[in-house]
Each structure stands twice: as structure tokens, then as C-alpha cells.
Amino acid sequence: MEPKFTHTVVQCLTAIAQHHGVQINPDRIIHDYALSNEEPSFPQVLRIAAEIGLKAKDYEFSWETLLAQKGVFPILARKKDGTAVIVVGVRTEESVHQVAVLDPLGDMGSLNLMDKASFTEIWDGSVILLKRNHSVTDPNQPFSLRWFLPEILKQKQAFRDIIFTALAMHLLGLASPLFFQVVIDKVLLHESTSTLWVLTVGILMAMLFETGFNFLRQTLLLAATNKIDMNLTRRVFKRLLSLPIDYFETTAAGVVTRQMQQLEGIRNFLTGRLFFTALDATALIIFLPILFMYSFSLALIVLGFTLAITGIITLLLPTYRNRLNELNMAEGQRQSHLVETVHGMRTVKALAIEPAQRKRWDQYSANSISRHFKVSQIAIAGNAATDLLGKLLPIVIIVVGAQSVFDHTLSVGVLIGFQMISGRVISPLIQIVGLINEYQQTAMSVNMLADVMNRPSEGRQGSAGLRPVLQGVITFDNVTFRYPGATILALDHASFTIDAGKVIGIVGRSGSGKTTLAKLIQGLYPVEDGIIRFDGVDAREIDLAYLRRHVGVVLQENFLFRGSVRDNISIAKPDATFDEIVEACRVAGADEFIERLPQGYDTMLEENASNLSGGQKQRLSIARSILTNPPILILDEAASALDPESEAIFIQNLSKIAVGRTVIMISHRLSTLVNAHSILVMHQGRLSDAGKHSELLERSSTYQQLWNQQTSHL
Numbered sequence: 001m002e003p004k005f006t007h008t009v010v011q012c013l014t015a016i017a018q019h020h021g022v023q024i025n026p027d028r029i030i031h032d033y034a035l036s037n038e039e040p041s042f043p044q045v046l047r048i049a050a051e052i053g054l055k056a057k058d059y060e061f062s063w064e065t066l067l068a069q070k071g072v073f074p075i076l077a078r079k080k081d082g083t084a085v086i087v088v089g090v091r092t093e094e095s096v097h098q099v100a101v102l103d104p105l106g107d108m109g110s111l112n113l114m115d116k117a118s119f120t121e122i123w124d125g126s127v128i129l130l131k132r133n134h135s136v137t138d139p140n141q142p143f144s145l146r147w148f149l150p151e152i153l154k155q156k157q158a159f160r161d162i163i164f165t166a167l168a169m170h171l172l173g174l175a176s177p178l179f180f181q182v183v184i185d186k187v188l189l190h191e192s193t194s195t196l197w198v199l200t201v202g203i204l205m206a207m208l209f210e211t212g213f214n215f216l217r218q219t220l221l222l223a224a225t226n227k228i229d230m231n232l233t234r235r236v237f238k239r240l241l242s243l244p245i246d247y248f249e250t251t252a253a254g255v256v257t258r259q260m261q262q263l264e265g266i267r268n269f270l271t272g273r274l275f276f277t278a279l280d281a282t283a284l285i286i287f288l289p290i291l292f293m294y295s296f297s298l299a300l301i302v303l304g305f306t307l308a309i310t311g312i313i314t315l316l317l318p319t320y321r322n323r324l325n326e327l328n329m330a331e332g333q334r335q336s337h338l339v340e341t342v343h344g345m346r347t348v349k350a351l352a353i354e355p356a357q358r359k360r361w362d363q364y365s366a367n368s369i370s371r372h373f374k375v376s377q378i379a380i381a382g383n384a385a386t387d388l389l390g391k392l393l394p395i396v397i398i399v400v401g402a403q404s405v406f407d408h409t410l411s412v413g414v415l416i417g418f419q420m421i422s423g424r425v426i427s428p429l430i431q432i433v434g435l436i437n438e439y440q441q442t443a444m445s446v447n448m449l450a451d452v453m454n455r456p457s458e459g460r461q462g463s464a465g466l467r468p469v470l471q472g473v474i475t476f477d478n479v480t481f482r483y484p485g486a487t488i489l490a491l492d493h494a495s496f497t498i499d500a501g502k503v504i505g506i507v508g509r510s511g512s513g514k515t516t517l518a519k520l521i522q523g524l525y526p527v528e529d530g531i532i533r534f535d536g537v538d539a540r541e542i543d544l545a546y547l548r549r550h551v552g553v554v555l556q557e558n559f560l561f562r563g564s565v566r567d568n569i570s571i572a573k574p575d576a577t578f579d580e581i582v583e584a585c586r587v588a589g590a591d592e593f594i595e596r597l598p599q600g601y602d603t604m605l606e607e608n609a610s611n612l613s614g615g616q617k618q619r620l621s622i623a624r625s626i627l628t629n630p631p632i633l634i635l636d637e638a639a640s641a642l643d644p645e646s647e648a649i650f651i652q653n654l655s656k657i658a659v660g661r662t663v664i665m666i667s668h669r670l671s672t673l674v675n676a677h678s679i680l681v682m683h684q685g686r687l688s689d690a691g692k693h694s695e696l697l698e699r700s701s702t703y704q705q706l707w708n709q710q711t712s713h714l
Helices: 008-019 026-032 042-051 063-067 116-122 145-153 156-173 175-190 193-241 245-250 253-260 262-281 283-294 296-343 345-350 354-406 412-453 514-521 544-549 565-569 578-588 614-627 644-657 693-699 701-711
Strands: 054-060 075-079 084-093 096-102 112-114 123-132 474-481 491-498 503-508 529-534 551-554 632-636 662-666 678-683 686-691
Touching (some): 008 084, 042 054, 063 116, 145 193, 145 262, 175 412, 193 412, 262 412, 283 412, 474 514, 503 514, 514 632, 551 614, 614 632, 678 693
Antiparallel strands (some): 054 123, 075 123, 096 112, 474 491
């Protein structure tokens, strides 16, 4: 039996805390809370969690309840013997449910998959859900409306001035009703011309000051929101670039674009409509008491109309929310189809499928427009009702107020003044009610953008951020990997070592794991099991950006950006000299065609270099990769797009490209690998053989078949 002093509960708590970005050491907790050899109780754990910056709640779960949890993993679960484990997540394959468990008494680095019988045998049903407790001003808090507050608070001085101008405008707003009240009750009654002129000058000055304050308020807000927009867009785009590659491979470009477009709308709501409505609502502090001073009964009528408007909007709100959800889904489909069609326009025209694409566009558009009509219908109905009540209010005030005038309990001037001030009161109240609709739209935008912002970035948790001098030795030690959502292993316990300065070929049938090796070397995916090392250093401990800068990659399809040839080649090394660019192009065999371009290296390329051939694009990509002089160069089907002449130039220049670096060539064209130092033969995610070309022809049946398929016509 395991000893009790292992403190598995504390180990699990600190591991989950570190997952949420709270750096805490188990020994520190044991020392600070004077924990005995016994495992701490769950109430103690809840108190410790709260004090280290986590929200914690304990529950009793059944197996089915545990499986139904979404977005709350990892979960701390208690075993029947009092120790604890971490439930990392749920996995379902062919209706078989399993939980992934980390046990401190075992190897905390390896996951154990447990089914219902094996897990419920050790689990007592109790769990603790934990999440980060962020302060309002924490810039690293999960994405929500609160996420914007730190940036808004940075402009607190500007917003303080805006509030001051708003209050000044409210006070100046009293000038007009008081002017009409005095003119009607005093000036007209006594026919005092001099008093009229004095009042006129006074009201004109008040209007000028009010206009000036309004101009100042708008200018201050514009300056503040511009700064907020700059900081927000920078943070959001930085977050987008930090997401792992599988997000972009599984999410349509149209969906990503639509999600990113939500930022401006959310910011406009917070610093525009919401902020100004809150400012206008401060008028209630000034004007509402004045209304009751004028006439208690008329003030109650104003409040009654406001409650009626609130009731109408509240009744319409559930239907509005449901229709808004449907509209956003329909718009997402239409946007995705548009972006997909634009990106694939060459294929659309090559296959002559314009009618089919147009038909799908019409269907998506009809669905979107129909949903938009239903949403607008609700909004129009709500606006019509509130507008009607808003127009009825002054009529009711005049009718009821006239009776008070007849009874001599209210003067005509006071009635007119009340009428004007009531407009100042009812307007922000109607705006507050109207905000409910806009809030639903904004909440939907927040949910859409949160899909990007709350995804974990590809940065490795706990990485030491090492930056070793890389020579080019790459070791795969029993590496296992499967793509997210896949059931079949892409790599199955692959082990091999690539020596520095060698040209290594990787061959195999489609799906054997060739390209997967290249992606893992670049750090595009974390491995499921095993270790990848660079010069003996665990890849998980190396700074990811540093690693990628030292691994050059040339793909089968390389993206070139809109700009000049020179800009595209030097994009990863902006400070490269012209001589360095020319030398890289010479080694890649690209200089001969660049010199024939209209403006040479200054020739402008269209998006993805549509004005170049496939072979020319490939040679530019090779030049771009070797310009930074990376110690490791991956050529993933780099010769597949080359014509025979370009391929001959490529093979001829390969010896120059390989000087001083490790070159990994993944290719279906075995002719390009004949002179490689070694060729790795992959089969179903495993390394089936390795050796020189001549050796593999003698002993590897897989390599023999591939070679014979390509040379049978000779």
C-alpha cells in the first residue's frame, strides 16, 4: 500500500493550477499550510485554491455526469483510498467511453485511458472543478466582455474628461426648458422686452457652450477609441497567429474571417452605445428629481410609460435571441462559401462549376436573407411599439397637465418646461431598453470571437524556452502521434536518428507518415508519446519560434505573398543584403529566370505568385528558405512541381544547398534521392528500413516496389 505522505491531492491541485497559468510549487503549499502526512480534505483544498487565485467548487458526479462535462477539464477527482487523480478529458471511440487520467502515484507524464468499470472501481464520485480567478484588470483573463476592460481602463483619463463634459451638457440642457418656462410665465405676461433679450442672450450662450462640450466629448472619445482599437486589434491578431496549425486546418477560412470581424462591433458597443447610454442615464440623477418637483402625478406617468416600454422589449427578447442565433449560423455558411470560392477560383473555372457554385450561393443567400428578415421583423416590432409609446407620452403629459393648468395648480410655463425635461428623461430610459437588443448581438459576437481567443496557443506548457546552438542532429525516440480527431496513428513508435550535415531521404506510400515527420520536426503538433530531440535537447524545452527559425521548409505548395520578388525572398530575413538574396537565388537555381522578369528582383508578384509557373514558385521558395542559412532544411515534395529541366537544375544545386546543414528530403520521385547519405523507408507510421539507395534495392521490398513503379517504363 502506498504511503500517505505523497500528498497526491496537492500535486494534482498544483498541476491544474499550472495548467491555468498559476505557478505554484507543491512543497510551498505543504509548508505554508502546515499539511500533515494525511491527504487534505476537500474543504481545505477549496480554501487553498481560493488563496492561490483559483475558483473551486466540489461536486458529486456520476460516470454519466463526468462524461457530459464540456470545457471544464482538467478535473481533480478523489479515489476511494483518499488520494487524488487528474481527469484530463473524455475520449469516445465507436460508442466506447473512456477518461484520460493522470495519477501522481504513477507517471504524471503519461495518460491512462480508463473505461467505466476500471475508473469507477477506484473513484468515490467526488470531484473539484477549478478555473482561474481573474481580476477585472487582468489582461490574461478568458475572453468575454470583461476582457476589454483593461484596455478601456488604460484610457481612464480620457473617459474621466468625457464624463465631465457629459455632466456639463446635462446642466446646460436645463437652459432650454427654463428659458421657455420663464418666457411664457413671466415675459409674455408682463411684456418685458428687456428681460426677453437678456434671456435670449443667455440661452444662446448656453447652446454655444453645449455645442462646444459636445464637440469636445466626441473628439476625446474618438482619440480614446482609436488607441483602444490599435491595442485590441494587435492583441487579437497576435492571438490568432499563436493558435496551433490544426485549428486552421479544421476551420474554414470564412469562419475565421467572420470571427475576427466581430472585434470592432464589440468595441463599438462598449465604448459607443453602451458608454453614451450610461452617460445619458446620469441625466436621471439631475432631471428626475426636478420632474417630481414640478408635478408628482406627471412624473409617475413618465415612469409608467418607461415600464411599459421595458415590458414590451422583455417579451420580444427570447424570440429575438433565437432568431439571432439562426442568422449568425446562416451568415457563417455564406461567408465560408464566399471565401472558399474566391480561394479556389482557378479550380472553379477549370471544372466549369460556376453554375453549381452560384446555385449554392443563392441557397445560402436566401437562407441568410430570410433569417435577417425575421430578426429585423422582431426589431421593427419592438421599435414600433416603443416609438408609439414615446410619441404618446408628450400627448398624455399635455392632456393631463392641461387639466392641472385649468385647476390653477400648474402654470403653462411649468407644463412646457416639464414636457421638455421629460424628453430628457425618457430618451436615456428608452436607450437602456434598446440596449438589450444590441447586447444580444454583442454577446453573440463575443461567443464567436471567444472561439479564437480562448483556444490554447501552441506554446508548450512548462517549456524552458531554451535556445541551444543547433548542429542538425535529430532523434525520434519511440514517437507516437495521431492527428486531432483521428483514430488511426500517423506515427507508431517511430525511432531513428538523423546525423548532422547529412542528406536524408524519406520515402513511403501515401499515408505512411512522411509529411507527419516533417510537421513534428517543425513543432507544428505536440507528440502523443515519445520524445523528439535536437542535438540531445528535448524539443519540448526549446523555444518554439527559435526552433522554427532554424528549420527551413520547402513544401509541395508554397504560398508567396503579394509584393516584389525581393520582398518575398527576404521576408524571413528583412535585413538581408541584395548580394545575400542573389546568392540564395543562385544556389536555388532561381536567378536565371528572375533576370528575365520585367523588373528583375523588383518585379511585383500577384497573390500567391499567380503570374509565375509552378517550377518558378518552387525555386523562389527554396531561395527563401536557405536565405536564413538554417542548420536543418526540410524539402517536402519540393521537386514535385518542377519540370524536367528545373528538376535537373535542382538536383545539380542540391549539393550546394546541403553544404553545412542537415537536409531532409521527402519525395515520391526516388530519382532525386539516389545520392542521399541515407533513405528512411516509412510504412504505416513505422520505420521499416533505412540505408543507401543501392542497399535498399537489395533488401527492402517496399523500396523495390516504389522504385520499380517509377522505372518500369525505362
